[in-house]
Amino acid sequence: MFQLPTVQFTQEQEQFRLDVRTFLQDELAKGTFTPKCDSWLSGDDPEFSKLIGQKGWIGLTWPKQYGGQERSTIDRYILTEEFLAVGAPVAAHWFADRQTGPLLLRYGTEEQREYFLPKIVKGECYFGIGLSEPNSGSDLASVSTRAEKVEGGWIVNGQKIWTSNAHLCHYMVTLVRTSPFDGKSKHAGLSQLIVDLHAEGITIVPIKFLTGEHHYNEVFFDNVFVPDSMVVGEIGNGWAQGLAELAFERSGPERILSTFPLIDELIQELKRQNNLEGLQQASKIVARLWGLRNLSIGVAQLLESGNGDDVSIPAALVKALGTKFEQSIPEITRLIIQTYPTLDAHRKIDRFMAESILHAPGFTIRGGTSEVLYGVVAKGVVAQ
């Protein structure tokens, strides 16, 4: 069985955590944001993103020459935990910070880095994830959106779906087929393009989430021109590049903490009631949370030390276990305390319950379903 490294924070890191926390508490007191569950994906607030950018807290680990701070992956982990714990609206810049930046640092051209990274760091440039299509969900390699070579670039036709926040994003990293589908090696011939979402030929159609909120979208491409300079990495290498992104995507604290504001409020409520028996029940949630956190931060430490190749299996495991945990929180909470969940409830715990219940189904679906992850983990464990 693989063993993950442990992490002890330095004094500076402990201080950094406190600084971030103090800042968020101050902003909360000022009314800058309203805490909510699932805020990293469904809490978008460009003004807040810009504020975070001003603090230097986007692209924290990136080289200084692109506006980053050259801080460690663990520092970023701490920062992210603080955002999630308080339920801050970080969704607008989330994908650019988590995925696009690291992708460009690893595979992008110098020109791309110089152009995009400083904008992302300021909290002014948002990226969407253009993977899924109507007929290609779990079977992602079957995507049929295609790009054809023309003078100076590529012409894209097709459709993406479920694109979170595409209506707020400026660009989308889009997985396209650059050579015809070959049944035998379907991972070949895929490429990643940066598509300007305001380009001619793009149509973005909202899809309402089950709460009625506008969260994700369909994105249609009708002869959209993408210049050669917007190809990420190598043509035909899109699948491998995408897999590398997944380690960042799958193992972060957001796979554990989407419903943390609810856990916190549960504990507060039980404390107000002086309910020792309830707190004993809740301590089991806390212990489960900590067990998962040990795994998740261990993966972050592996990423930090550059052992990226060993990461994909534990990262998939963290996502499979972590999302199941965060999904279970409202179900456990209602066994400990009586609630009446509604989205406009006066009582905080009722509102957090409603947000958690309604968003929970997505936790074990987005970013690759649990069933697909089980396959990855099982194969990886058996192969060891």
Added chain:
Amino acid sequence: MSEMKDMIVDVVERMLKEKVDKELVDTVEQGHWAPELWELLKENGMTDVAITEKNGGAGGDIEDLLNIVRLTGKYAAPIPFTETTFANYLLEFTNLQVIEDLATYMLCPNQAFSLENGKLTGEAIQIPWARHTKHLVTLANSTEGTHLVEIDLSQAEIKLGSNLAGEPRDTVIFQHAKVSQVSPVLSSDDVHAITTLHSAFQLALMTGAIDKINDLTVQYTKEREQFGRPIHRFQLVQQHIVQLAGETAIALAAFNNVTEALQMNNQNSEVAYARIRFEEVIQAVTTISHQVHAAIGTTHEHSLHQFTRRLWSWRDEGTSTSYWTNLVATQLLENSGDSLWEYLTSFSSNSPLLKVEG
């Protein structure tokens, strides 16, 4: 058991299938309802099932009525059917006059209104459909004890609210409002009987929604293809299908046993066990169905959430599961001499539901 049951179920299912679609259900969340659907059911006598014929009822019995309620749950019918029919059932149960118009009820003992000289005062929250109904059948406390009263809702101040599924759950406030009918003082057994019946109506609605979710999910596994095959061919999806089938079968069987036991006035602990078990059923069924549907099931456009959100709402409304776990726990304590097996198989461990003495 009424011989009409199969026929009634058949007729109502056909009507609901034809008239209730996703768009119609959406209208509830937009603040409307479906009066035409109500009229259709009324014309066909379905709103008078289980009211005795001497009171102008259409015949049929509680089992028939609960099966119609189950179907309104299965189609998420946007009408106060449960509310009106159960209000009338309670009126008959307490020997009061049944009413013609739309009605709703309030049966939570700890928000009972106060009753003084035939006037009602107080505030109650989460009253289903209050804004669209004319009468309220409610528990009320006088100096003598607890009564069931019927009152005209036009005298109430109503504040709009809704549950997680967008169904009307309003706050109702009375200030010295005149009641239309008052029952004799109810014994605690009467109140328990009313609670039992109420839980049975809720189980009926839930069973319908669970059944529908199972249908939708199985259907989807045949339609959706990934990796070149329908997803029901994947073993992990098969595991979901089996768990879902198991929970749905448990729910249907529990519901059928509840209705038959009520029908024979020998309900034993069926309602208690069913209501306790439905907690797990609802958790499993909502989680599994969404997991199998994946992204499409999280959209507003898909109808799955109209049923999952109802289950997430209904389980926290009316009598909570803890009422039933307490009851079972108390009975087990009181039956300290008996073995569990004797307790489970005894006939008289729970009092039958007798009508309130007139």
